[in-house]
Amino acid sequence: MKKVKVLTVFGTRPEAIKMAPVVMELSKHPEDFESIVCVTAQHREMLDQVLKLFQIKPDFDLNIMKQNQDLWNLTADMILQMKNIFEKVNPHVVLVHGDTTTTLATSLSAFYAQIPVGHVEAGLRTFNKYYPFPEEINRVVTDAVSTFYFAPTQKSVNNIINSGIKSNHIYLTGNTVIDALLYTVNNYKIDLSELNINKNLKTILLTSHRRENFGKGLVGIFGAVK
Numbered sequence: 001m002k003k004v005k006v007l008t009v010f011g012t013r014p015e016a017i018k019m020a021p022v023v024m025e026l027s028k029h030p031e032d033f034e035s036i037v038c039v040t041a042q043h044r045e046m047l048d049q050v051l052k053l054f055q056i057k058p059d060f061d062l063n064i065m066k067q068n069q070d071l072w073n074l075t076a077d078m079i080l081q082m083k084n085i086f087e088k089v090n091p092h093v094v095l096v097h098g099d100t101t102t103t104l105a106t107s108l109s110a111f112y113a114q115i116p117v118g119h120v121e122a123g124l125r126t127f128n129k130y131y132p133f134p135e136e137i138n139r140v141v142t143d144a145v146s147t148f149y150f151a152p153t154q155k156s157v158n159n160i161i162n163s164g165i166k167s168n169h170i171y172l173t174g175n176t177v178i179d180a181l182l183y184t185v186n187n188y189k190i191d192l193s194e195l196n197i198n199k200n201l202k203t204i205l206l207t208s209h210r211r212e213n214f215g216k217g218l219v220g221i222f223g224a225v226k
Contacts, residue, residue, distance in 0.1 A: 003030075003031070003032060004032065004034070004093065005033075005034045005089070005090070005092045006026055006033050006034065007086075007091035007094045007095070008022065008023055008026070008035065008036070008038070009037075009040065009102065010039060010040070010096070010097055010102060011047065011062075011064070011101075011102035012042050012043045012047065012100050012102065013043050013046035013047055013049070013050055014098065014100075015097045015098060015102065015103070016039075016047055016051060018120065018121065019095070019176070020050065020053075020056060020180055021180050022176060023037055023056055024054065024056075036059045036091065037056060037058045037059050038058060038059065038060040038062070038085055039058045039062065040062045040064045040078055040081075040102045040105075041061060041063045041064055041065050042064060042065060042074065042100060043065065044063070044065045054183070062078070062085075064078060064081065071134060074105075075104065075105045078101065078105030078106065079108055079112075082109035082110070083109055083112070086109065091115060092115075092116070093117070094106060094117050094118065095118045095120060096117060096118070096120065096142060097119075097120045099121075099132075099135035099139035099142070100135070100138065101134070101138065103119075104134075104137075104138040107119070107142040107145050107146065111145040116146075116147035117145055117146040117147055118146065118148035118149075118150065119139075119142050119143060119146040119149055119150065120150045120173075121152055121156075121175065122150055122151050122156060122160060123149065123152075123155075123157060123160040124139055124152075124156055124159070132211075132212050133211075133212070135210070144165070147167070148169045149165075149167060149169060149171065150171050151170060151173065152174055152175040153175075157170055157172050206221075206222075206225060208221055
């Protein structure tokens with residue numbers, strides 16, 4: 001039986017963090033998988049930090065980030081450049097993650113090429129197409145064209161089924177961010193001494209993104225955590 005040629009595509013820091021464990025696991029089974037990594041660099045410096053941390057060297061780097069880039073140009077550029085990558089690699093399956101513009105453009109381009117798409121972190125929904133924007137539509141469209149669904153929770157599985165998608169390739173996997181967390185804990189000694197943390201207090205590191213969180217959103221998040 002031939003190896004399965006898997007092309008993994010991501011472009012932002014969150015995607016890289018959550019796809020790194022998948023890339024590393026594929027590399028452990030060279031007898032079964034030919035693992036190829038493509039980054040769009042929708043984020044540049046933040047992406048490179050994660051690639052260095054997980055020691056991942058992409059086979060293709062589109063380096064697509066431009067100053068003041070908008071969704072129209074970003075999406076169009078990615079769709080066209082991914083077409084070229086597909087023609088060079090001819091993968092059996094393309095793996096994408098979550099709900100970024102990279103995910104939308106890659107999955108659409110793969111659909112046009114009739115290459116099966118595997119969606120990691122599939123099934124997330126708010127059922128409001130403008131919240132988060134544009135991520136809600138990105139993940140809905142990606143699920144619509146995917147063949148394989150790797151859902152983090154049972155609720156996500158239910159969302160996929162309830163959307164009318166009939167597939168025997170829906171898998172409840174958990175969230176790969178936990179695998180990324182365990183990898184860093186086991187492989188890196190984190191020195192917090194420079195932060196002057198009061199050791200008598202419990203410390204929480206909280207990160208938050210998406211433009212909807214600016215202002216009242218962050219206040220609400222901090223209030224909930226407190």
